[in-house]
Amino acid sequence: MPQVPQTCFDALAVRTWCGLALEALGRAREEIDAINVYPVADGDTGTNLYLTVESAVTAVEAVFAGHGTLTAERPQLADAARAMAHGALIGARGNSGTILAQLLRGMAQVLAADGETAHTDGDGLRRALRHAADSARRAVAHPVEGTVLSVASAAADAADGTGGDCATVARAAYEGACAALAATPGQLAVLERAGVVDAGGRGLVAVLAALVQTFTGENPAFVPHARVDTGRPGADPAASAEEAITVGREDGAADHRESAPAFEVIYLLEADDTAVTRLRNRLDALGDSLVVVGGDGLWNVHVHVDDAGAAVEAGVEAGRPHRIRITHFGLGDVHTTGAERPPRERAQRAVVAVVPGEGLAGLYGEAGATTVLARPGEPPASGELVQAVRRAHAREVVLLPNDPDLRHTAAAAAEQARAEGIRVALIPTRSAVQGIAALAVHQPERRFDEDVVAMTSAAGATRHAEVEIAERQSWTMAGICQAGDILGLVDGDVAVIGADVTATARSVLDRMLSAGGELVTLVLGDETPENVAGHLEAHVRETYLAVDTVVYRGGRQGALLLIGVE
Numbered sequence: 221m222p223q224v225p226q227t228c229f230d231a232l233a234v235r236t237w238c239g240l241a242l243e244a245l246g247r248a249r250e251e252i253d254a255i256n257v258y259p260v261a262d263g264d265t266g267t268n269l270y271l272t273v274e275s276a277v278t279a280v281e282a283v284f285a286g287h288g289t290l291t292a293e294r295p296q297l298a299d300a301a302r303a304m305a306h307g308a309l310i311g312a313r314g315n316s317g318t319i320l321a322q323l324l325r326g327m328a329q330v331l332a333a334d335g336e337t338a339h340t341d342g343d344g345l346r347r348a349l350r351h352a353a354d355s356a357r358r359a360v361a362h363p364v365e366g367t368v369l370s371v372a373s374a375a376a377d378a379a380d381g382t383g384g385d386c387a388t389v390a391r392a393a394y395e396g397a398c399a400a401l402a403a404t405p406g407q408l409a410v411l412e413r414a415g416v417v418d419a420g421g422r423g424l425v426a427v428l429a430a431l432v433q434t435f436t437g438e439n440p441a442f443v444p445h446a447r448v449d450t451g452r453p454g455a456d457p458a459a460s461a462e463e464a465i466t467v468g469r470e471d472g473a474a475d476h477r478e479s480a481p482a483f484e485v486i487y488l489l490e491a492d493d494t495a496v497t498r499l500r501n502r503l504d505a506l507g508d509s510l511v512v513v514g515g516d517g518l519w520n521v522h523v524h525v526d527d528a529g530a531a532v533e534a535g536v537e538a539g540r541p542h543r544i545r546i547t548h549f550g551l552g553d554v555h556t557t558g559a560e561r562p563p564r565e566r567a568q569r570a571v572v573a574v575v576p577g578e579g580l581a582g583l584y585g586e587a588g589a590t591t592v593l594a595r596p597g598e599p600p601a602s603g604e605l606v607q608a609v610r611r612a613h614a615r616e617v618v619l620l621p622n623d624p625d626l627r628h629t630a631a632a633a634a635e636q637a638r639a640e641g642i643r644v645a646l647i648p649t650r651s652a653v654q655g656i657a658a659l660a661v662h663q664p665e666r667r668f669d670e671d672v673v674a675m676t677s678a679a680g681a682t683r684h685a686e687v688e689i690a691e692r693q694s695w696t697m698a699g700i701c702q703a704g705d706i707l708g709l710v711d712g713d714v715a716v717i718g719a720d721v722t723a724t725a726r727s728v729l730d731r732m733l734s735a736g737g738e739l740v741t742l743v744l745g746d747e748t749p750e751n752v753a754g755h756l757e758a759h760v761r762e763t764y765l766a767v768d769t770v771v772y773r774g775g776r777q778g779a780l781l782l783i784g785v786e
Contacts, residue, residue, distance in 0.1 A: 225437035229331065229386050230339035231300035233434055235284060238277045238304055240430035245270040248426045255416035258367070258408060259315060259509045260484070260524065262613065265419035268314030271607065272321055273427070275311020279303040297339055298332035305329075309520050310488060310543070315509050316420030318486070318522040319368055320427070322359045322513035326352030342382075342389040349393055350376045361500065361510035366407030368420030374400030375428060387435035394428040394440055401425050481507045481524040483585055484547040485531040487578075487593075489519045491539025499538040506530055529582030536578055536775060544578055544593040546585030547611050569664040569671070570614035573655050574600060574622050574630075577777030580652050580743065587659050589620075595776065599626060605633035609642060616643045616668050618675060620655040624648075624712065645672040650712065651684035652774070653741050653784025678786075682741075683732050685710045687725045687781040690717075706780075721748065722755045725781055729756060732785045733764055740767060741784035743774040748781055 226233040245252075245266065252266030283303040287295045305321075305328035312321035330348040331340060340348075353376040357363050378396025379389050404418040405411040411418055433439050491499070496512060496519055503510050507525030514520050521541075525531045528546045535541035548570075571589040575581050581591045590612040592600045609617050617637065621630035627648055634644040645668070649655045658675035666674070690705040696714035701707060708716030708728035715731060718724035729740065740760055744753055757769045774782065 225387070226434050227385075228339040228341060229297065229345055231284075231295045231297050233339075233386075234297065234300035234304055234331075235280050237431055237434040238273065238280050240433050241427045242270065242273045242277050244426040244430045245273055245423060248422070252419050252422050252426075255414070255422065256419040257414045257416060258410045258418065260480070262484075264314060264611070264613070265316045266423060267610070268312075268317040269320055269420070269423040269427075271313045272308050272311055272317035276304045276307040276324060278311075279307025301328035301331040309514050309518065312513070312520045312522075313486070314484070315511060315522060316368055316423060318511045318513055318520055319356050319360065319420065320424065321520060322356045322511075323352040323372055323424070325513065325515070326355035329355070342385045345386050345389045346376075346379045346382070349379045349389075352376070356513075359511055359513045361504050361512075362508070364408065366404040366411060367418050368424050370404065370407060371397045371400045371418070371421035371424050375424070385435075387432070390428070390431045390435050391440070394425070394432050397421070397425050397428050481509075481526050482548060483526065483528040483531075484509075484522070484524055485528050485544070485585070486520070486522045486546075487532070487535055487541040487544040489514075489521050489535050489539050489541050490517055491519060492517065495538040499534055502534045502537075503531060506534070528585040529579070532578045532582045532775075540776075541578055542593065542595055542598075544581045544591065545608070545611070546581055546589075546591045548585060548588045548590065567612070567614040569616040569618070569668065570612035571618045571620065571659060571662060572605070572608045572612050573620040573659070574605070574626060575652055575655070576622070576774065576779075576782075577652075577743075577745065578775035579773040580775070580777065583772055584655070584659065587662075589659060594623065594626070595778075599623070599629070602629045602632040602636065605630060606636050609633065609637045609644065610640075614642070617645070618658075618662070618672060619644055619646045620649045620658060620679075621646070622649045622652045622655045624650045643668065647672065647676050647679055649679045651682075651686070651782060651784070652777075653684050653743060653782050654679040654682045656741060656772075657682040657784065657786055681786055683711060683735075683737075683785045685715075685728050685732060685783040685785075686779040687721060687728065687783070688779045721780055722752050725752060725756055725783070726759055728783060729760065729785075730763075732783065733760075733767065737764075737767055737785040739784075739786045740769045741782075741786070742769065742771045743777065743782035743784075744771065745774055745777045745780050745782075752781065 249266035249270050253263045256263050256265040280300055280303045283295050283299050305325040308321040308324045312318045327348040330351045353372040357369050363369050375393040375397040379393040382389055382392035401417050401421045404421055429440050500512055503523045507523050509524040511522045523531055573584050573589045574592045574594050575584055576594055581593055584591045590608050592604055592608045594600055619630055630646055634646045637644045658679040661674045661678045686709050688707050690701045690703055690707050692703045694701055698714045698717050701717045706718045706721055706724040707714050708724045716724050716727045753771045760767050760769050
């Protein structure tokens with residue numbers, strides 16, 4: 221990637237800036253993670269910012285690769301800026317990463333305003349920084365001073381007061397951001413008590429330092445200190461976060477609830493502006509740390525809640541949520557208050573699970589699992605599973621792929637996580653209903669090997685089936701099916717071909733229960749007819765003595781119905 225100074229803000233400058241920002245965040249990641257105490261002291265702000273910019277870099281590189289294949293000309297500034305913003309939006313992680321994505325989107329809206337312009341000058345950069353800061357502040361439900369928002373505003377203010385070329389404007393913005401970062405402990409009590417500056421603001425300073433380097437060729441000599449002198453000997457973020465736990469909501473007001481929300485919920489959402497406005501109000505009532513960024517039909521939603529399922533359901537009502545990530549903050553995080561708070565460290569054990577629908581993501585999340593959503597035709601890559609293992613922030617992780625086609629992907633992710641010092645056990649679950657059974661017997665207080673054996677046994681004792689619609693004519697174990705036929709698959713093989721969903725599902729259940737069983741689990745997809753669950757529950761109740769039935773809503777899970785028999 222070019223490292224020579226750029227004389228104007230063109231597509232190549234966007235590419236250079238993104239690459240240098242990724243390098244800068246890579247160097248500062250551990251430092252930023254270590255000072256992360258607000259809004260949640262989960263030690264991942266640096267990592268989240270890095271992953272957000274990494275996604276932006278990938279998108280920009282794809283634009284340049286496409287132009288290199290199709291034409292000898294470089295992409296226009298608008299092409300690169302839009303790619304940067306889109307990449308950051310779809311890859312945004314955590315509270316600060318989501319805000320950074322909106323900052324980049326705000327800049328891109330100005331840089332791409334005239335699609336035919338090859339480059340912009342210092343005045344264009346000033347306007348981009350101003351619009352970025354303002355749009356990011358609007359994206360946060362309850363803006364707080366002393367956070368990345370304050371640092372972004374200060375950078376834009378400093379740039380507004382400066383004339384000259386892009387290098388001059390970038391340096392002014394960086395210096396304004398550094399001064400604002402140093403002032404954050406005086407604006408936010410949790411930072412002052414911990415003796416640190418704001419982690420998100422520190423990350424933005426690194427990104428702006430990369431902007432200076434883009435136009436000058438030199439990394440700014442001044443780097444602000446992450447830790448500050450509070451006048452209290454031995455102050456550190458982990459211990460001091462305990463005292464500041466009453467700061468809960470994003471409006472900075474003291475929150476005297478006994479505990480803060482237990483889950484972080486993030487998803488991409490396809491929805492119109494009106495639906496997103498309603499969604500903001502709904503999620504604001506459910507929890508805190510609400511940030512909704514994006515536009516033009518695609519949004520990134522971030523919120524901390526106690527009811528993860530309700531947050532996902534709100535997204536389903538608003539439009540089409542996907543790439544859903546639910547993280548349980550766990551017992552060892554900032555949600556433990558007062559003297560009960562243990563030292564800030566990794567949890568002992570966590571469960572990471574791949575799930576096929578939004579409803580199941582909520583169900584697994586409420587049970588304490590970190591989830592990765594696998595939509596039909598969009599299986600997760602091993603890197604996504606590794607990131608989920610890291611998000612779980614535990615010494616020991618049980619990985620549930622819930623799909624036989626993911627066994628190699630999950631095995632590769634487990635090997636990479638083990639190389640990073642995490643003890644990982646891969647349980648070869650073939651269906652989400654097997655994962656539910658495994659999660660039901662999970663006991664983190666048991667020895668790791670005992671817990672894994674119990675979960676593996678529960679999953680293996682659960683026969684699984686699904687009911688789906690045939691997409692085309694095909695030969696199957698049960699005969700020839702036509703497009704539109706209802707297929708009943710037992711343990712992965714087609715066992716029943718029918719014309720009616722309820723009748724096919726009943727036939728599948730009878731086959732499974734003929735070998736015995738005590739519990740039937742039904743997971744309904746969005747397109748499952750309303751009366752199916754009731755008919756099947758009645759059939760089990762009337763035909764099989766002492767067999768219970770539980771029903772869950774799986775959302776857009778691909779199959780009409782998932783069935784488990786234990």
